[in-house]
Amino acid sequence: MPHVYIVRCSDSSYYVGSTWDLERRMSEHNQGVGAAYTRHRRPVELVWHADYDRVDEAYAMEKRIQGWSRAKREALISGDTDLLSSLASRSWHDRRARRVT
Template identity: 50%
Template sequence: MPKGFTYILECSNGSYYVGSTIDLALRFHQHQIGEGANHTKKYLPVKLVYVETFPRIDLAFNREKQLQGWSRKKKEALIFNQKETLPELSKNHTQFPRN
């Protein structure tokens, strides 16, 4: 049985919120009634759009921190099961001027 969950919520303004918990149903309910994070409280209602399960909460928390650093496009690739696009989205496309 899973001991941790990493989840992505879509807020009413279209933004994404990434979190982790040991009780997904309770945490989702808390978000929905405005007892969740400040961000989700401002943009109710929220919709659960992605979940990963883990055998330990520390692994779920580490994944939460990883996903929080991802761009919107990378999060959407995960949400829409387009994982094959993640390597390209992970590349740094910043062009530095050459001297």
């Protein structure tokens, strides 16, 4: 079964990936195997994952999440899915207006 996952790295950054075997992939990340991004940010901790029926669905979700802001990823991790649409990327003007109010 394909999985999409988010790990929190030792520097508090997030890495988003997909895999067929989540347990094996977490082990690889923490051994420094595979992704160059996590290799120098170990240890990593699994903070969110979802299962998909098809690999193309998992890959599409991985790519979608990779484009998200940190705030939107953190809303997903914490289960605040009602915040996801309000955290969607908007124009600079809209983001500025949200900060002011």
